Amino acid sequence: MxxxxxxxxxxxxxxxxxxxxxxxxxxxxxxxxxxxxxxxxxxxxxxxxxxxxxxxxxxxxxxxxxxxxxxxxxxxxxxxxxxxxxxxxxxxxxxxxxxxxxxxxxxxxxxxxxxxxxxxxxxxxxxxxxxxxxxxxxxxxxxxVYNQSEPNEYNAGLIKEIERTESVGIHVRRGDYLNEPEFRGICGVDYYKKAIKDVLSDGKKHCFYIFSNDMRWCRENLAPLTQGQEMIFVTGNTGKNSCWDMFLMTYCKDLIIANSSFSWWGAFLNKYVNRVYAPFPWLNRDCELDVYDDSWIKVY
Structure with missing residues (x-):
């Protein structure tokens, strides 16, 4: 047992x-x-x-x-x-x-x-x-086992758009992370700037889907980095529907994840993704890290 x-x-x-x-x-x-x-x-x-x-x-x-x-x-x-x-x-x-x-x-x-x-x-x-x-x-x-149930109208519409576009999912976790010594300060503006720059280097027209618990910060800090390309701020999933942000990540063609288990699973369960960008280090602790999938791009 x-x-x-x-x-x-x-x-x-x-x-x-x-x-x-x-x-x-x-x-x-x-x-x-x-x-x-x-x-x-x-x-x-x-x-x-x-x-x-x-x-x-x-x-x-x-x-x-x-x-x-x-x-x-x-x-x-x-x-x-x-x-x-x-x-x-x-x-x-x-x-x-x-x-x-x-x-x-x-x-x-x-x-x-x-x-x-x-x-x-x-x-x-x-x-x-x-x-x-x-x-x-x-x-x-x-x-x-971790497959999602039927989406509501809001998420069904987003899935169609994510599949139709050169979609890039970005997860920004702030809130509780701002006061957690092990996790704070890793996924700042510089991290997202480097990852977004690499995404845009392919010359395609992308649509960025933003998942976050601090949309005001994202609008102020991420919008200037996307070179005027379309941005969708996903705000319709709260409470018991919060898990749908993770499910939507599993449809994105590229992902820029936070040092969070929530977006880690969005990336790991994604069957369609081309590129996954992940922060290195994952946490503010001197220990061995084996959290990354072998195919992910580490952003230092």
């Missing part, structure tokens, strides 16, 4: 759920569960770290995602049953790591972890698993 902890926003959840699928692929003889207990807590709306997102979303966004959820008996057997996010973090500091638990150091979250994938027997996994190489063998299956 194997159990994978799920936490964070949708992008992080997708990495963890995909890791569970990779374990299922590697160990077809074992039962693989996911652990969503930390989303069921009275503290959900009160503490930083869990009130930034929309709760557990995988089952709502992806109807084909059907891995079973671990219950009390499965969790108690190989880990700890603490259905409260805040108390579970305290427990991690006070309780010993059980022999059946695997929790790599934080620096390994962006690196391919062969040991984790190949570990046999009962195991509870807690990490982020943000390396494309964890999922190489199941990419086609992931594209199927």
């Amino acid at each position: 194997k159990i994978v902890n799920i936490t964070g926003g949708l992008g992080n959840q997708m990495f963890q759920y995909a890791f569970a699928m990779a374990l299922q692929h590697r160990h077809p003889e074992e039962k693989v569960y996911i652990d969503t207990q930390h989303y069921h807590t009275i503290f959900f709306k009160k503490f930083k770290g869990i009130n930034l997102h929309n709760g557990y979303e995988i089952d709502k966004v992806f109807p084909k995602a059907n891995l079973p959820i671990a219950g009390f008996w499965q969790l108690a057997k190989i880990s700890y049953w603490i259905p409260n996010y805040v108390l579970s973090r305290i427990g991690r500091k006070l309780l010993p790591l059980r022999k059946t638990e695997y929790m790599p150091p934080y620096s390994m979250n962006y690196t391919f972890d062969k040991e984790a994938l190949e570990r046999k027997g009962d195991c509870y996994y807690e990490g982020y698993w943000q390396s494309a190489h964890h999922f190489t063998e199941i990419k086609t299956e992931l594209q199927e």
Whole structure:
């Protein structure tokens, strides 16, 4: 039996759920569960770290995602049953790591972890698993499981336009990132300037589709970089429809992503993309980075 902890926003959840699928692929003889207990807590709306997102979303966004959820008996057997996010973090500091638990150091979250994938027997996994190489063998299956539902009228119209034009998707994440020491300052104007300049070097007439939580910044800072080419600011997806920004990215012919798991998945799941531009480094930490797909263009 194997159990994978799920936490964070949708992008992080997708990495963890995909890791569970990779374990299922590697160990077809074992039962693989996911652990969503930390989303069921009275503290959900009160503490930083869990009130930034929309709760557990995988089952709502992806109807084909059907891995079973671990219950009390499965969790108690190989880990700890603490259905409260805040108390579970305290427990991690006070309780010993059980022999059946695997929790790599934080620096390994962006690196391919062969040991984790190949570990046999009962195991509870807690990490982020943000390396494309964890999922190489199941990419086609992931594209199927993470396929979107029927679009509403607004997104259906955008999909037609994205497919019709030389579309370039640009993701700009600000908001919470402005106060996160590990992520802030990487995807500034200079990054987007370099990537857009390279896109425009092909001489084609492009249409830029902007996905962001700070459209005012984008209008002020990105518009001067596109040399007068058409720009569409995608503003119609909010709340439970926010995931559609990621789905729309999967149709773009070129992508300039942020150092965010949200646009990472927009790029990884895209079946039509020619060029993906990604920032290097991915975060402000001195650690090994294996987060990039081999075909992506790193912008230094």
